[in-house]
Amino acid sequence: MGQVIQAESRSLELTAVTLWEHDDDVYEYYDQPPQLRLNTKTTLGQVTGYGYTPDFFVLAKDFIGWVECKKTEFLEGEVANGKTTFIFEKNQWLHVPGSQYAKSLGLQFEVFTECSFSSAQLNNTVFLEDYWRVGCAAIGLVEQKEIRKLFEGAPFLTLGNLIGRGGDGTADIIYKMLADEQLHFLAEEEHLSEHSSTKIFLEIAEAKAYSFRKKIALTQDAEIYQSPVITLAVGSRLKWKNKIYEIVEAGDDNRCLKGPDDRAIFLPIDDLERLIAIGDIKSGEPEETARAEAATICNGAHPKEIEDALERLQCLKEPERIFSVTGKKPCPRIRRTWEARARKSKELYGCEYILLIDRAKSRGNRTRRLVPAVLDEIGKMAEVWKTEDISVNAIHAMLAAVCTEKGLLIPSVKALRRELKNRVKAYDQTLGSQGEKAAYIQKEFVWFLDRTSPPHGERFLEVAHIDHTKMDVHLIDSLHGGNLGRPWLSLLIDAYTRVILAFVLTYDAPSYRTLMLLMRECVRRHHRVPRTIVSDAGSEFLSAYWEQLLARLEITKRERPAGQSRNGSVIEAAFGVVDKDFTHQLTGTSKRLKKPRGVSRSHDPRKHAIWNLPVLTEELDKYIYEVYPTLNHSALGTTPQQAMEHSKKMGGSRAWKYVSYEESRVLFLPSYGNSQITLIPGRGLKVGPFHYFSNELQAPELEGKRFLVRYDPFDLSYVYAYVNRRWRRCETPMAGHLKGRTEKEIALITDEYNAKYRQKGKKLKETLPDYGRYLQQTFEKENILKQQKRDAELNKSIDLEEHNDTEPVAGEPENQIPSQQVQIIPALLGGTTVSPKKLSKFQFREYK
Numbered sequence: 001m002g003q004v005i006q007a008e009s010r011s012l013e014l015t016a017v018t019l020w021e022h023d024d025d026v027y028e029y030y031d032q033p034p035q036l037r038l039n040t041k042t043t044l045g046q047v048t049g050y051g052y053t054p055d056f057f058v059l060a061k062d063f064i065g066w067v068e069c070k071k072t073e074f075l076e077g078e079v080a081n082g083k084t085t086f087i088f089e090k091n092q093w094l095h096v097p098g099s100q101y102a103k104s105l106g107l108q109f110e111v112f113t114e115c116s117f118s119s120a121q122l123n124n125t126v127f128l129e130d131y132w133r134v135g136c137a138a139i140g141l142v143e144q145k146e147i148r149k150l151f152e153g154a155p156f157l158t159l160g161n162l163i164g165r166g167g168d169g170t171a172d173i174i175y176k177m178l179a180d181e182q183l184h185f186l187a188e189e190e191h192l193s194e195h196s197s198t199k200i201f202l203e204i205a206e207a208k209a210y211s212f213r214k215k216i217a218l219t220q221d222a223e224i225y226q227s228p229v230i231t232l233a234v235g236s237r238l239k240w241k242n243k244i245y246e247i248v249e250a251g252d253d254n255r256c257l258k259g260p261d262d263r264a265i266f267l268p269i270d271d272l273e274r275l276i277a278i279g280d281i282k283s284g285e286p287e288e289t290a291r292a293e294a295a296t297i298c299n300g301a302h303p304k305e306i307e308d309a310l311e312r313l314q315c316l317k318e319p320e321r322i323f324s325v326t327g328k329k330p331c332p333r334i335r336r337t338w339e340a341r342a343r344k345s346k347e348l349y350g351c352e353y354i355l356l357i358d359r360a361k362s363r364g365n366r367t368r369r370l371v372p373a374v375l376d377e378i379g380k381m382a383e384v385w386k387t388e389d390i391s392v393n394a395i396h397a398m399l400a401a402v403c404t405e406k407g408l409l410i411p412s413v414k415a416l417r418r419e420l421k422n423r424v425k426a427y428d429q430t431l432g433s434q435g436e437k438a439a440y441i442q443k444e445f446v447w448f449l450d451r452t453s454p455p456h457g458e459r460f461l462e463v464a465h466i467d468h469t470k471m472d473v474h475l476i477d478s479l480h481g482g483n484l485g486r487p488w489l490s491l492l493i494d495a496y497t498r499v500i501l502a503f504v505l506t507y508d509a510p511s512y513r514t515l516m517l518l519m520r521e522c523v524r525r526h527h528r529v530p531r532t533i534v535s536d537a538g539s540e541f542l543s544a545y546w547e548q549l550l551a552r553l554e555i556t557k558r559e560r561p562a563g564q565s566r567n568g569s570v571i572e573a574a575f576g577v578v579d580k581d582f583t584h585q586l587t588g589t590s591k592r593l594k595k596p597r598g599v600s601r602s603h604d605p606r607k608h609a610i611w612n613l614p615v616l617t618e619e620l621d622k623y624i625y626e627v628y629p630t631l632n633h634s635a636l637g638t639t640p641q642q643a644m645e646h647s648k649k650m651g652g653s654r655a656w657k658y659v660s661y662e663e664s665r666v667l668f669l670p671s672y673g674n675s676q677i678t679l680i681p682g683r684g685l686k687v688g689p690f691h692y693f694s695n696e697l698q699a700p701e702l703e704g705k706r707f708l709v710r711y712d713p714f715d716l717s718y719v720y721a722y723v724n725r726r727w728r729r730c731e732t733p734m735a736g737h738l739k740g741r742t743e744k745e746i747a748l749i750t751d752e753y754n755a756k757y758r759q760k761g762k763k764l765k766e767t768l769p770d771y772g773r774y775l776q777q778t779f780e781k782e783n784i785l786k787q788q789k790r791d792a793e794l795n796k797s798i799d800l801e802e803h804n805d806t807e808p809v810a811g812e813p814e815n816q817i818p819s820q821q822v823q824i825i826p827a828l829l830g831g832t833t834v835s836p837k838k839l840s841k842f843q844f845r846e847y848k
Contacts, residue, residue, distance in 0.1 A: 004551045005031050010558060012069040013055055015122055016112050022125050022132060025061040033057035033066065038097035040085065054098065054109075065108030068095055072113050086111065118188040126531075127192045127458060127651075131172075131179035135656035139176050147173055147183070148202060155206045159185075160195035163650060171652040174200070186211050193458035195650050230276055230283045232269070239282045240275070294349040301357050309356040312338050370415065374408050378416065382423040389433035392417050437563050456495035456570065457532070459651035460644050463495040464530035465571035466518065468510040472583050472590045474605060478612035486590065487613060489578070489620075492518045494530065495570050497643040498633050500624050501526060505617050506713075512543035513670045513713050519549060520668035524661045525625075528654075532556040536568065545670055552667060553659070581631075582623050586611060666720050666727050669710040676706035677721070685721060685730060687711055692719045692730035 007013035013031075020026040035051045042048055054066040075086045075093050087094050098109035130136065150165045151157055163171050175192075177183040183200055184207040190198045201207040230238070232255055236247045240257075248264070249256035255272055257265045275281040298306070308325060315321045315330055316338055323330050330338070338356060345355035370378075381395050396413045403410045411419075430439035457463035468490045475484050490504040502521035504514055522529060533550070535541045537559050550557050560567040584591050588609035592599050601607075629641035636643050677685045681703045684693030688711075708722040717734060720727045 004547075005029075007031070008055075009069060012071065012112060012114065014556075015117060016056065016067065016069060018122065018125060018129075019117060020058065020060075022129060023060075026058065027061070028059040029067075030057045031055065036066070036098070036101055038101055040097045052098070055112075063108055063110070065102050065110065066098060067110050067112050068098065069112045072115060075111070075113070120186075120191050121188045123191050123193065123454070123458060124187050126462070128175060128179045130652075130654050130657060131176045133656065136176060136179075137656075138180065139173055139182065143173055144177065144182060147177065151202055155203075156199045156201045156210070158196060159192065159198040159200055160650070162200050163195065169653070171650060172654065175652050189214070191458070193454075193651075230281075232272065237283070240280065294351070294354050297354055297357060297359075305357050306353075308358060309353045312356045313342065313353045316342060370411055370419075371408070373406070374403065374411060375419070377402050377406075377408070378411070378419045379423065381416075382420055385420055386424050386429055387432040392420065395420070440564060458496065460494060460497050460499070460647035461501075461526075461528050461530045463532045463534060464492055464501060465495055465534045465568060466490070466492045466515070467536065467568065467571045467575070468514065469575050471505075472579055473586050473611060473616070474588045474590060474609040475616060476609050476612050478614055483606060483609055484613075487616070488514070489575075490514050490518055491571060491574055491578075492522055492530075492533075493571055493574050494644070495534070497640050497647055498570070498574070498636060499629060499640040499644050500574065501530070503620070503624055505613070505620060507613070508713070510538065511540050512545045515540060515546050516549060516668045516670055517713065519553075520661075520665070523659050523664060523668070527658050527661065529553050529555055529659060532558055534558045534560060534568070536560050537562055549667065577628070578620075578624070581628075582620065586616075666710060669712055669720060672709045672711050672719070677709045678706050679703055685709060685719065687719050688716065690716060690732040690734065692721075692732050694721070694728050694730040696723050696728045697721070697730065 005017050007017050017029070017031075020029050033054060033056070035053045037049055038052045039047055039049050054068045056067040056069075058065065058067050070086070070093070072093075075088070078086050079088070085096060087096060093111040093113060095109055095111050102109040147162075147166070147170070150162055157165075159174070162174060166173075174183065178185060178192075178200070181204075183202065184204045185192070185198060185200050186207060189211065192198055199207075199210070201210070230236070232247060232250065234247055234250050238245045238247070238257065243260055245257040245259050245265070247255050248258045253270075254266050254268050257267060259265065272281065301309075311324060312330075315323055316335065319335075320329065322328060341355040342352040346352050348355075368375075377399060381399050384390075384398075385392075385395050392413065396416050399416060400410045402408075425442075427439050427442040427444065430442055455463075468488055470486045471489045472486070474486055476482060477484055484507060487505050487507055488510060490506075490510060492501045492503070493499070494501055502518050502525060504517050504521065506514065508514065519529065533555055535557070540546065541557075541559070547557070565572065579591075583589055588605050588611055590605050592603070592605060599605075629644075630639055632639055633643075672687050677687060679685055679697060679702055680691070684691045684697060685707065686692075687709055702723070709719050710722075710727070711719040716732070718729055718731045721730050722728075
């Protein structure tokens with residue numbers, strides 16, 4: 001529809017949106033329509049109303065109304081709890097209040113479940129959606145004839161065989177012909193991603209006939225199980241075309257079969273064996289009870305027990321054979337017992353060794369030792385242990401108190417621990433006592449994933465993961481050698497092939513700018529973007545700029561559930577590989593700082609850092625794009641490079657999805673701040689510490705106006721300003737110093753400049769108190785010097801007054817007090833502060 005649609009559920013809502021988007025009978029659909037006012041009856045029969053918001057409102061050729069997406073498991077649980085909101089009627093689920101409301105308006109209300117679509121249909125729709133786009137040109141008649149020649153008269157070929165017979169570009173031609181229905185396949189039964197088994201037909205009639213025969217075969221296989229032992233002796237009963245035949249005559253090379261109409265049919269043994277091999281003829285003597293017992297015995301036996309049973313049978317056939325279990329020949333009594341069991345097994349199951357299987361593990365008294373009353377008390381204690389974080393010994397003490405009070409035998413701690421383990425899963429116990437986050441590591445792993453939602457996609461660039469982490473290495477300034485800290489590493493990795501599509505190494509904390517730079521690097525290297533990007537719910541992934549970029553590139557955004565790290569195992573494993581194989585091998589790695597108490601000052605990696613950002617980026621570029629793709633990946637069984645090349649060959653190149661790097665350059669640039677930038681006359685636009693200007697900004701009417709600005713965080717030499725409804729490139733005078741440098745060099749210079757700029761502010765903030773204390777000391781010294789100067793002038797005036805009042809005594813020095821001694825006068829006066837002008841002549845003489 002050309003609109004952004006949100007889906008809360010990947011398994012149902014996103015599936016419905018994908019199918020509707022490519023369904024010609026669906027005209028429009030809207031998510032989260034206006035709230036409905038529905039009425040329902042309570043258990044007491046009272047009618048009550050409530051507000052309800054369905055998931056979608058759909059306008060289709062044969063449907064107009066609301067759609068609610070629910071899993072069958074949830075619906076069955078609602079019915080089991082006695083709720084009547086949902087009911088199952090006529091092979092479909094109904095929302096009773098919603099259906100009644102829609103019917104009153106002449107509309108419809110549908111419940112969409114996983115039974116409403118085919119998993120193959122969904123995956124094939126996603127696989128072929130690129131070939132339905134406008135940019136994908138139709139296949140010419142000449143190319144169609146070339147593809148049809150590859151069949152060489154065969155009614156069908158497997159997809160892998162058909163692509164292998166053609167040359168380069170054959171896959172794209174085949175998929176386009178499938179999308180335009182010029183070739184045919186079983187779209188609701190087979191997956192195009194399974195190249196070796198998916199069959200491609202020239203005519204649709206042949207595809208329908210094959211599908212019909214396949215369904216008939218599945219129906220026959222679903223019939224009652226027949227014994228795999230089919231004998232062709234006289235008297236044996238065979239089932240052929242749903243009729244029972246009896247072998248009445250056996251020749252050297254044929255058999256005579258008598259049917260229910262008493263007609264005799266002679267079949268050669270070769271034809272009879274061929275019909276048995278393909279499953280057309282089966283045994284007509286089921287003997288269900290005996291076969292079920294035989295299957296139970298064989299399935300419950302250990303491989304060593306079956307091996308011993310076969311050896312016992314061999315000992316019966318070879319009297320002189322030594323039985324390996326005992327190391328000697330079986331005695332006559334044992335041999336007679338084995339012979340009796342072999343005869344009975346032959347009669348019951350048609351096989352001699354089944355009753356020779358040793359069933360020693362079934363011997364002994366299997367009766368429970370704990371009485372039912374004690375087991376009931378253990379069950380109550382299990383509920384306590386499930387919700388409380390207490391030890392088994394504490395549970396045993398509580399159980400002992402209850403058993404003593406009721407006169408029951410106290411079970412041992414070992415028996416109690418065994419019963420608790422059998423009753424309560426470790427996940428449930430941790431969940432109830434410590435919470436969901438602690439219990440997640442014990443949560444049951446999803447071994448068999450639903451075929452409707454392949455977690456890693458089915459081809460290259462279908463699903464990608466994105467995330468950030470701080471690298472375990474300290475970097476220094478490339479010019480002055482100062483420690484700039486640890487950089488942030490951001491990765492974009494393809495989930496299907498494990499190829500790292502792009503990386504960004506910067507000192508900046510992750511933001512929407514980092515994401516846009518990652519996408520720009522992906523387009524620069526691959527000229528493609530992923531169909532779906534999986535991320536966590538970080539703030540950078542919720543920005544409007546990121547959402548707009550994804551909408552512009554038609555990328556589906558998928559958020560991982562919070563606190564469930566397995567959903568991000570692909571990207572987390574990639575970070576681990578980069579750390580293990582690259583980062584932890586460098587000097588200055590902070591790996592040892594994870595245990596700080598064991599690190600000596602002499603071996604502190606922060607003091608031994610020698611790597612700077614430009615050099616580290618260059619080496620990491622070589623590792624990620626040259627070394628890592630050639631290493632064997634345990635999850636793939638091959639290298640990421642080989643997996644990517646094979647996926648491109650079998651999944652098509654899809655050249656019409658090419659994204660031009662130069663034309664989309666502005667699209668990946670973030671805006672500067674949240675406001676517009678004012679044009680300063682004669683200076684230009686001030687973005688950060690620099691001014692930017694262009695010829696388009698010289699018009700007088702533009703002076704003083706404000707403009708939207710986009711900038712490159714990795715290249716401060718230019719910005720783009722939105723002037724006269726177009727993005728104009730503006731440059732700064734420093735652009736001349738960067739002329740002739742590569743884009744990567746400019747990016748590294750810019751990022752290091754930003755890091756030093758931040759370090760400057762950080763260090764100034766750290767040293768500001770010291771600078772303040774220094775100024776305080778300086779001001780104190782100035783005050784002392786000023787006071788000394790005032791005291792010196794005061795002393796001169798006092799001496800002059802004394803000289804006028806009295807004559808000095810012979811031999812005595814003049815009444816002078818040195819300026820440095822005036823400072824301790826307050827101490828002589830009891831610590832009080834007294835102005836020198838208020839001191840009497842007597843006090844001056846006493847001091848002298």
